[in-house]
Amino acid sequence: MTFNTPNAATYDLLMTRRSVKARDMVGPGPDRAAMAKIIAAGVRVPDHGKLGPWRFVVLEGAEREKLGDLIARALIKENETNPTVAEKMKGYATQGPVLVVAISSAIECQIPVWEQELSMGAACQNMLVAATALGYAGCWLTGWASYSPTVKAGLGLADGEKIAGFIFFGNQDNAPTERPRPEADDVTIWGWPEGGPSA
Numbered sequence: 786m787t788f789n790t791p792n793a794a795t796y797d798l799l800m801t802r803r804s805v806k807a808r809d810m811v812g813p814g815p816d817r818a819a820m821a822k823i824i825a826a827g828v829r830v831p832d833h834g835k836l837g838p839w840r841f842v843v844l845e846g847a848e849r850e851k852l853g854d855l856i857a858r859a860l861i862k863e864n865e866t867n868p869t870v871a872e873k874m875k876g877y878a879t880q881g882p883v884l885v886v887a888i889s890s891a892i893e894c895q896i897p898v899w900e901q902e903l904s905m906g907a908a909c910q911n912m913l914v915a916a917t918a919l920g921y922a923g924c925w926l927t928g929w930a931s932y933s934p935t936v937k938a939g940l941g942l943a944d945g946e947k948i949a950g951f952i953f954f955g956n957q958d959n960a961p962t963e964r965p966r967p968e969a970d971d972v973t974i975w976g977w978p979e980g981g982p983s984a
C-alpha cells in the first residue's frame with residue numbers, strides 16, 4: 786500500500802455522510818459479516834495508552850425486543866411512569882434493524898478518563914462512517930435510556946461504565962435530507978487567538 790495517497794472518494798464520503806433517522810430505516814440492514822466490518826472500523830481509532838476503553842453489544846432481530854422490555858421496566862421503576870407510556874417506549878429499541886450499544890469502559894489510570902471517552906466518541910463516528918461506506922444508514926442516539934441505572938445494569942455494564950450511544954444501522958430507501966451545517970470558518974481561528982489571556 787502506498788501511504789498518503791489522496792483519496793477523493795473518502796473525503797467526499799466524509800462531506801456527504803449524514804444520519805438517517807432510525808425510525809426511517811428499512812431492513813434488512815447489515816448482516817453479521819457487515820456488522821463485524823463496521824465494528825472493526827470502530828476499534829481502529831486513536832486510543833491514548835492502547836487501553837481499548839470501549840466495548841459493544843450488538844442486538845438484531847428479536848434481541849432488540851429484550852432491550853425494549855428492559856427500557857419499559859426501567860421507566861416504571863425509576864420514573865413511576867404509567868405502564869401504557871412505558872409500553873410505547875418498547876418501540877425505541879426496534880426503530881432500526883440492528884443496533885449497537887456502544888459502551889465506554891474508561892478506567893481511572895494515568896490516561897485521563899476524558900481522553901478515553903474521546904476515543905469512544907471516535908469509535909462511534911468511525912462506525913457511522915464505515916456503515917456509510919458499506920452502503921448502510923446509521924444513527925447515533927442516546928436519550929433517557931442510556932443514563933438509566935436499570936438499563937445499564939440490565940445490559941451488564943460494570944460500575945463506571947457508560948452508554949455512549951445506541952447506534953442504529955439499517956438500509957434507507959431514499960436519500961436523507963441535508964440539515965444546516967456549521968461553517969468551519971465560524972468556529973476556527975486562523976493564527977494566534979487575540980484578546981484571550983496571554984501566557
Ligand SMILES: Cc1cc2nc3c(=O)[nH]c(=O)nc-3n(C[C@H](O)[C@H](O)[C@H](O)COP(=O)(O)O)c2cc1C
Nearest residue numbers: 802803804805913924925926927928929949950964
Ligand atoms: C452522543 C450523541 C447522542 C445523540 N443522541 C441523540 C438522540 O438521542 N436523539 C436525536 O434525535 N439525536 C441524537 N444525536 C444526534 C444525531 O445522532 C445526529 O447527529 C443528528 O441527527 C444529525 O446527524 P448527522 O450530522 O450525522 O447528519 C446524538 C448525537 C450524539 C453525538
